[in-house]
Amino acid sequence: MHHNVGILLINLGTPDGTDYRSVRRYLSEFLSDQRVIEANQLIWQPILQGVVLAVRPQKSGRNYQRIWNMERNESPLLTYTRAQAEKLASRFAAEQIPVVHGMRYGNPSVEAAIGQLTDQGCERIVVLPLYPQYSATTTATANDQVFRTLMRMRRQPAVRTVPSFPDHPSYIRALDASVRRALGGLDWKPDILVASFHGLPKKYVKLGDTYDVECERTIRALRTSLRLDEDNCLLTYQSRFGPAKWLEPYTAPTVVKLAKNGLRKLAVVMPGFLADCIETLDEIGNELREEFMEAGGEKFFAIPCLNADDEAVDMLETLARAEIMTEPATIRPASRSAA
Numbered sequence: 001m002h003h004n005v006g007i008l009l010i011n012l013g014t015p016d017g018t019d020y021r022s023v024r025r026y027l028s029e030f031l032s033d034q035r036v037i038e039a040n041q042l043i044w045q046p047i048l049q050g051v052v053l054a055v056r057p058q059k060s061g062r063n064y065q066r067i068w069n070m071e072r073n074e075s076p077l078l079t080y081t082r083a084q085a086e087k088l089a090s091r092f093a094a095e096q097i098p099v100v101h102g103m104r105y106g107n108p109s110v111e112a113a114i115g116q117l118t119d120q121g122c123e124r125i126v127v128l129p130l131y132p133q134y135s136a137t138t139t140a141t142a143n144d145q146v147f148r149t150l151m152r153m154r155r156q157p158a159v160r161t162v163p164s165f166p167d168h169p170s171y172i173r174a175l176d177a178s179v180r181r182a183l184g185g186l187d188w189k190p191d192i193l194v195a196s197f198h199g200l201p202k203k204y205v206k207l208g209d210t211y212d213v214e215c216e217r218t219i220r221a222l223r224t225s226l227r228l229d230e231d232n233c234l235l236t237y238q239s240r241f242g243p244a245k246w247l248e249p250y251t252a253p254t255v256v257k258l259a260k261n262g263l264r265k266l267a268v269v270m271p272g273f274l275a276d277c278i279e280t281l282d283e284i285g286n287e288l289r290e291e292f293m294e295a296g297g298e299k300f301f302a303i304p305c306l307n308a309d310d311e312a313v314d315m316l317e318t319l320a321r322a323e324i325m326t327e328p329a330t331i332r333p334a335s336r337s338a339a
């Protein structure tokens, strides 16, 4: 018996629609997070509300439209995150351990997801931020949101947070399987595999974020697993935002340079994203493809993220079980009446 434990998956979040108001609401919440933009709010908020959110929602909304899940009228990030939670739930159904998903920004909120678990009598929550590489801008703020919710609860559940897992064998196994499956399905062989991670301002790394070394750990383990080396499996960083220096090398200039130097066939994997989203489907799948082709490339393939692949669900199950298996020191009664 696991004493009423529940599992909470947390991903970034995404707008409810592609219209200006929906995208603006989402970006406003996201870019007001001081874990994401570490600036004096008296200076940043007028720039954000007056300049950034005056133009960016239209532009982003058009990009979201290109990748939107029309069938369900929702963002792909939500579709895949929900699918991961549902498949993981089936792995824990026999033990009656519920699995829910919450988004750091937007819907379903972390607060609503925690409510679903406590309504089912959960006294313990295993929190699994869906980021293999730690960053304060993602992992820490996901956990912050859990603790903010707990701050308002008279009867708190006990909480364990799953640490980042940049080279956990079950993660590397899932990546290896997805790359081999994707490349095996092509009738051409890429000259090079580019592994593109979401970028981060260099300043954050200097201040102590371990994101870059965790990306390097992932790529080292993946190279070993795929029997590739530094020359045919490159690490790059995408999605720069704002004027500051971000982690390098940048994905797009690297790929354009490769094409200009005569490279013709390229595959891109995005190991930092567990679910396909605007950054993978549009920035890489659409924009980077165009840039590569315009620079002389001939074949381009963006490898789908792990999404709800069986190996990805195996990974989530392994990570969650590690936290569930060890019982807490004290089991508290679920309610006053049970005491």
Ligand SMILES: C=CC1=C(C)c2cc3[nH]c(cc4nc(cc5[nH]c(cc1n2)c(C)c5CCC(=O)O)C(CCC(=O)O)=C4C)c(C)c3C=C
Residues within 6 Å of the ligand: 012, 013, 014, 015, 036, 037, 056, 060, 075, 077, 131, 135, 137, 138, 198, 199, 200, 201, 211, 239, 241, 272, 273, 276, 277, 278, 279
């Ligand atoms: C200062 C800005 C940003 C930091 C720092 C940042 C870090 C960061 N983000 C992810 C994962 C995702 N980001 C996504 C979208 C996205 N990211 C930023 C900015 C920063 N990210 C913006 C403005 C956006 C919105 C999209 C746009 O307007 O172009 C997404 C996808 C969301 C979706 O709806 O599909 C993900 C996932 C990581 C892992 C990370 C730090 C390492």
Ligand SMILES: [Fe+2]
Residues within 6 Å of the ligand: 198, 239
């Ligand atoms: Fe981002």
Ligand SMILES: [Fe+2]
Residues within 6 Å of the ligand: 239, 240, 278, 279, 283
């Ligand atoms: Fe982007």
